[in-house]
Amino acid sequence: MDVATTKIEDVAAAAGVSIMSVSRAFRGVEGVSETTRARILTLAAEMGYVPSRLAGSLAQATSNLVCISVPTLFDAVFAEIIDGMRETLSHAGLETIIETSDFDLAREAAWVERMVEWSPAALVLSGVDHAPEVPARLGSAGIPVMEVWDTSSHAIDLCVGINHRAAGYDMGRHLVELGYRSPTYIGITAGRDTRSEKRIAGMRAAFGEANLALAEIRIDARPSFEAGHAGAIKALARTSAPDVMCFLNDHLAFGGLTACDSAGVAVPGQIGIVGFNDLNINNVLRPRLTTSSTPRTQMGQTAALTLVAAIKGVRGDTRIVMPVDLLDGATTRPQLTSPEPPA
Amino acid sequence: MDVATTKIEDVAAAAGVSIMSVSRAFRGVEGVSETTRARILTLAAEMGYVPSRLAGSLAQATSNLVCISVPTLFDAVFAEIIDGMRETLSHAGLETIIETSDFDLAREAAWVERMVEWSPAALVLSGVDHAPEVPARLGSAGIPVMEVWDTSSHAIDLCVGINHRAAGYDMGRHLVELGYRSPTYIGITAGRDTRSEKRIAGMRAAFGEANLALAEIRIDARPSFEAGHAGAIKALARTSAPDVMCFLNDHLAFGGLTACDSAGVAVPGQIGIVGFNDLNINNVLRPRLTTSSTPRTQMGQTAALTLVAAIKGVRGDTRIVMPVDLLDGATTRPQLTSPEPPA
DNA sequence: AGATTCAACGTTAGCGCTAACGTACGCGCA
DNA sequence: TGCGCGTACGTTAGCGCTAACGTTGAATCT
Numbered sequence: 001m002d003v004a005t006t007k008i009e010d011v012a013a014a015a016g017v018s019i020m021s022v023s024r025a026f027r028g029v030e031g032v033s034e035t036t037r038a039r040i041l042t043l044a045a046e047m048g049y050v051p052s053r054l055a056g057s058l059a060q061a062t063s064n065l066v067c068i069s070v071p072t073l074f075d076a077v078f079a080e081i082i083d084g085m086r087e088t089l090s091h092a093g094l095e096t097i098i099e100t101s102d103f104d105l106a107r108e109a110a111w112v113e114r115m116v117e118w119s120p121a122a123l124v125l126s127g128v129d130h131a132p133e134v135p136a137r138l139g140s141a142g143i144p145v146m147e148v149w150d151t152s153s154h155a156i157d158l159c160v161g162i163n164h165r166a167a168g169y170d171m172g173r174h175l176v177e178l179g180y181r182s183p184t185y186i187g188i189t190a191g192r193d194t195r196s197e198k199r200i201a202g203m204r205a206a207f208g209e210a211n212l213a214l215a216e217i218r219i220d221a222r223p224s225f226e227a228g229h230a231g232a233i234k235a236l237a238r239t240s241a242p243d244v245m246c247f248l249n250d251h252l253a254f255g256g257l258t259a260c261d262s263a264g265v266a267v268p269g270q271i272g273i274v275g276f277n278d279l280n281i282n283n284v285l286r287p288r289l290t291t292s293s294t295p296r297t298q299m300g301q302t303a304a305l306t307l308v309a310a311i312k313g314v315r316g317d318t319r320i321v322m323p324v325d326l327l328d329g330a331t332t333r334p335q336l337t338s339p340e341p342p343a
Numbered sequence: 344m345d346v347a348t349t350k351i352e353d354v355a356a357a358a359g360v361s362i363m364s365v366s367r368a369f370r371g372v373e374g375v376s377e378t379t380r381a382r383i384l385t386l387a388a389e390m391g392y393v394p395s396r397l398a399g400s401l402a403q404a405t406s407n408l409v410c411i412s413v414p415t416l417f418d419a420v421f422a423e424i425i426d427g428m429r430e431t432l433s434h435a436g437l438e439t440i441i442e443t444s445d446f447d448l449a450r451e452a453a454w455v456e457r458m459v460e461w462s463p464a465a466l467v468l469s470g471v472d473h474a475p476e477v478p479a480r481l482g483s484a485g486i487p488v489m490e491v492w493d494t495s496s497h498a499i500d501l502c503v504g505i506n507h508r509a510a511g512y513d514m515g516r517h518l519v520e521l522g523y524r525s526p527t528y529i530g531i532t533a534g535r536d537t538r539s540e541k542r543i544a545g546m547r548a549a550f551g552e553a554n555l556a557l558a559e560i561r562i563d564a565r566p567s568f569e570a571g572h573a574g575a576i577k578a579l580a581r582t583s584a585p586d587v588m589c590f591l592n593d594h595l596a597f598g599g600l601t602a603c604d605s606a607g608v609a610v611p612g613q614i615g616i617v618g619f620n621d622l623n624i625n626n627v628l629r630p631r632l633t634t635s636s637t638p639r640t641q642m643g644q645t646a647a648l649t650l651v652a653a654i655k656g657v658r659g660d661t662r663i664v665m666p667v668d669l670l671d672g673a674t675t676r677p678q679l680t681s682p683e684p685p686a
Numbered sequence: 687a688g689a690t691t692c693a694a695c696g697t698t699a700g701c702g703c704t705a706a707c708g709t710a711c712g713c714g715c716a
Numbered sequence: 717t718g719c720g721c722g723t724a725c726g727t728t729a730g731c732g733c734t735a736a737c738g739t740t741g742a743a744t745c746t
Contacts (some may be wrong), residue, residue, distance in 0.1 A: 007732060018696045023734060033694065053460040054406065055732035058397040058701050064438075071421040082416060086443065095457070097408075098441040100429065114438070117396040229627040258627040284601040286574040366704060376724065398702035401731050512740045677690060 004050040006075060014047060015040050028237050066094045066307070068124040071103045071193070075223055075249070076125050076279050077296050080125065081148055084300020085124070085307075092308045094121055102222075103192040105131045116141055124303070128152035129194040130158065144310040148286040150195050151321050158310060160303040160320045167292050167324040168199030171274060172206025172214075174326055175244055178333055180272060183207060184215040184242035186231035186252060196248050199276065202245060211307050215242060223248055228255025236263055236271075244272035244332065249288045250279040253289050257331065273331040287330030313330055357390060358383045358462035369394055400462060409437045409460040410649070411467040414446045414536070418566055418592070420639050421469065424491055427643020428467070429652075435651045436465055439468075445565075446535040448474045459484055464654050467646070471495035471502065473536040474554050485654040491646045493538050494664050495564040503654060503663045505645040511542030511634050511666040514617060515549025515557075518587055519668055521676055523615055526550060527558040529574035529595060531566055539591050542619065544588060558585060566591055570613040571598025579606055587615035587675065596632050600674065616674040630673030638665050 012019040017036060024031045026038040057063035066089055072080035082098065082215070088097060096111040109131035115123060116137065121332070122144040128151065135156045138145050142334040145157040150164060160256075175183060185203065187196050204214045217234050228247050230254065235277055247253035253275030260267050267273050267287070278293035299322055300327070309316065328335065355362040360379060362641050367374045368383040376385070395554065395628050400406035409432055413421035425441065426611035432439060440458070444451040452474035458466060459480065463486040468477075471494065478499045481488050488500040493507060518526060528546065547557045562570040571590050575598065578588055590596035596618030603610050610616050610630070618625070642665055652659065 009732085019732095020697085020734080022697065024695090031694065037695085052401070052460055052462065052732050054401040055701090056734075057400050058395070058703085059732080059734040061701065063397065072427060073416055074419065076417065079416040079422065083443070096437055096442075099439075100426070116393055119395065119397055223449050225624050227625045253628045256623075258629060268453050281568050281597075283569045284598045286601060286605050311597055325415055337735090352702085362702095363704080363726065364724085370704090374724065379724085395702050397736090398731090400731085401703075402702080402704040404731065 005031075006044075008045045008049070008051065011040065011044045011047060011049045015043050026300050027127070039322075041113070046141065057329075060117050063121060064094050064118040065097055065118055066122045066124060067097045067099070067111075067118070067120045067185035069099045069101055069108050070196040071220065072100050072125045073098075076107045076251075077277060077294070078333050079151070080296035081126075081300040083285075084297040087299075088304035088308060089282070094311075096307075099144055101126075101234035106127070109134050112137060117141075117304070119336050122146065123308050124148060124307070125149075129154055129196055132157075144307060146303050146307045146310075148199060148299060150198070151319060153319070157209060157318055158303075158306055160299055160322065162294055162299075162322050162324050163199035164195045165202040165205075167294075168202025168204075169278075170202075170324070170326055171199075171246070171276075171292055172203035174211065174330070175246070175272070176206060176210045178244075178272070178283035178335060179210060180244040180332075181241065182215070182242050183212065183244045183246060184217060184235050185240075185246045186219070186228060186235060186256065187215045188227060189220045193223070193248070196276075214246075223252060225251050225255040225258075227253025229259045230255075233263070233295040234254035236260070236265060242271065244274060246274040247276065248275050250275035250282055250291055251290055253291070253331075254281055254285070256290075267331050268333045270322070272333060275331075278325075278327055282329070288327075290332040293327050298322065324342070349387075351394065354383065354387045354390060355394050358386050365621075375412075387525070400418060400672060405462050406464060407437050408440055408460070408461055408463040408465060408649050409465045410454075410463045412442045412444055412451050413469045415443050415565065416441075419594075420492070420620055421639070423639035424469075424643040424646070426648035427640040429643075431644060431647035431651060435481055435654070437523075437651075437654075442507055444469075444642035448472070452477050455480060459486070462486075463490065465650050466492060467650070468499075469493075470538055471498055471504070471633045471642070473499075475494075487650060489650045489653075491642060491645050493535055493541070494662060496662070498662055501646075501649055501661050503642055503649060503665065505642075505665050505667050507538045507541035508548075510543040510619075510637075511545025512549045512646040513545075513549075513667070513669055514542075514635055515546035515591070515621075516552075517671070518589070518615070518617065518675070519549060519553045519555065519617070521587075521678060523587040523675075524555060525583065526555065526587045527560060527578050528583075528589045529560045529562070529571060529578060529599065530537045530591035531570060532561050532563045536566070536591070539619075566595060568594050568598040568601075569593070571595025572602045575599035575601055576606070579608060581604070583615065587617060589617045590619065592620050593618035593625055593632055594633070597628070598672075600632075605679050611676045618674075621668075621670055625670075625672070631670075633672040633675040634670050636670050642663065 008022050012022045021032050022040050073079055077088055099111045112134050124146045126149050128147050138156050147155050147159045149161045151159055151161040185200055207214050218337045219231050221227045235242055245256055247256055253273055260265040265271055267341045275289045275291035278291045282289050351362045351365050355365045361420055364375050365383050368380040416422055442454045455477050469492050471490050476574050481499050482554055486535045489501045492504045494502055494504040498670050528543055560574045562574050564570045578585055586601055590599055596616055608614055618632045618634035621634045625632050
């Protein structure tokens with residue numbers, strides 16, 4: 001048992017140098033010759049010396065911790081964003097503390113409050129909508145803050161995301177053009193996922209321009225296959241069934257697809273199905289879902305790159321908006337060669 | 344801008360008490376009257392005082408950090424295990440550092456090396472197979488270590504998981520009893536996911552007892568829908584096509600299901616399909632997959648509970664094995680009422 | 687030869703907090 | 717009255733490291 005842990009002083013004594021030389025050797029900074037550095041490192045390894053990040057960070061008044069808050073790990077979107085950030089952050093020698101807020105802004109705010117106690121190198125938040133105390137606390141803290149997955153002109157600091165409202169609007173327009181006239185949105189209880197609400201608002205605007213109303217079905221659950229399945233069953237049971245169902249994302253859409261299968265409702269013959277994100281499952285689905293492709297991994301990479309630069313004091317674009325591609329799959333009716341004449 | 348951060352000393356001066364009283368007030372320990380505590384806390388909030396975890400942890404020689412390593416966040420299993428741990432850990436005032444090793448033991452080992460520099464409250468590793476330096480380093484470190492998702496009698500310290508070999512064996516027996524005679528396993532490149540290799544070993548043993556061989560198809564990719572799809576296409580193309588395909592998990596199995604659909608191969612009429620884990624997608628699939636249900640969330644909860652107890656110095660069972668339930672779905676042929684006579 | 691420079695170190699004074707121990711004071715009790 | 721005891725504090729000495737500055741000696745310049 002390594003009961004008494006070796007400290008920098010012990011290594012210094014053993015190597016016959018000062019503790020500063022050991023410190024410099026370990027941090028890879030200038031001020032030690034390559035030969036002494038090598039000797040120190042070898043000796044330290046033999047002695048089982050483990051430098052204390054706690055002491056080091058305290059002395060430097062900053063840590064190499066990057067604190068990331070996402071609503072959930074179950075949504076592949078956030079797993080992919082985190083994965084996209086991973087390599088860049090790790091290359092920069094940063095460690096990641098991850099929190100899942102379960103779409104609860106109060107929980108996120110409390111977490112932010114706890115995280116600043118760690119003097120983190122940076123904070124990453126999902127989306128741009130937060131409890132009011134969050135921007136207040138972070139605006140004055142002097143640590144870089146990155147908001148991912150959504151965009152806003154009022155971002156706290158840095159921001160890399162997509163325009164959810166525009167994505168919703170574009171899909172709405174597309175569906176109108178395809179001739180759909182009674183759309184239903186199927187998602188989770190309103191107010192939880194603010195990004196999906198923005199997409200709905202965009203869709204509603206697009207349908208509104210064609211004098212069409214967007215019905216809604218909300219399931220009180222986390223975004224999941226099951227929620228989509230349950231929502232679709234409800235939608236199909238309505239007296240005036242929709243001609244197209246727009247789901248919160250591809251997983252809910254797939255749940256809807258299986259519900260239609262079971263109910264014997266043909267897709268896209270009798271009803272259209274639309275997802276969001278172009279998640280991996282869409283690569284094996286036949287028919288492929290009509291959906292919107294979002295660059296999650298790239299978003300993570302860009303966010304990490306921007307953040308690492310900011311940590312080093314280099315500040316470029318503070319707000320990056322990434323493109324969303326509409327994917328016209330086979331779960332909506334085919335485009336007419338000549339557009340349908342307006343009613 | 345809060346340029347000069349307020350420190351404990353400033354709060355003490357403002358409240359007219361010693362810094363120890365402020366320290367005690369913040370940590371909720373004995374030694375301050377309720378009235379002074381309240382006064383200190385109010386004052387500190389007004390002054391925007393943020394205690395430094397770095398200094399606190401250094402002084403206490405231990406932090407409230409729990410470091411968790413999982414292979415990937417894309418596999419719902421690990422997201423669920425982490426989620427299962429979350430509440431208990433957070434209740435105990437612990438923060439979680441999360442690493443994804445991408446099934447790379449060297450990467451895991453390097454991460455462990457970095458984590459011990461933080462004097463963490465505990466470490467959580469996935470599985471029981473690690474690079475040799477990991478148990479060496481951790482065995483002498485005196486910090487609780489929890490291994491989840493697999494079990495072993497040689498666990499480093501604490502361990503909560505399932506018996507993968509037994510799960511594979513049971514499924515193999517079941518398939519033999521169902522009358523399958525030419526099984527093929529479809530997974531990712533060998534040596535990456537050691538748990539799935541154990542399940543294969545179990546299956547092979549079961550088939551071996553019936554003098555049957557288990558063919559294998561490995562896809563060089565992460566576990567995914569696509570990998571299962573690609574694997575199934577390969578399997579169906581073989582001159583002697585299998586009568587049952589056993590997939591690494593339900594997601595690969597679903598990819599296989601869609602491949603069969605596209606190829607016009609009836610499931611379970613012409614071929615059987617078997618998954619693992621009983622993931623959420625199985626709740627919306629018709630037919631439901633034949634699979635093995637594993638208690639991921641419960642595993643996470645139990646692991647967290649055991650770990651928190653260990654951090655507090657309370658040590659009970661150090662090795663907990665959880666049950667796996669075989670779910671006979673509709674992607675394998677129905678059980679004969681009277682068992683088939685042996686060939 | 688003497689001044690200058692620079693790489694390669696060493697010394698000092700904290701970083702902001704807490705463990706351990708000390709002090710003061712009020713209260714009950716014989 | 718004096719002793720013991722418990723509560724509510726305060727003082728001191730670090731925790732293990734690094735920033736900032738100081739020192740040394742050899743190489744370079746004039």
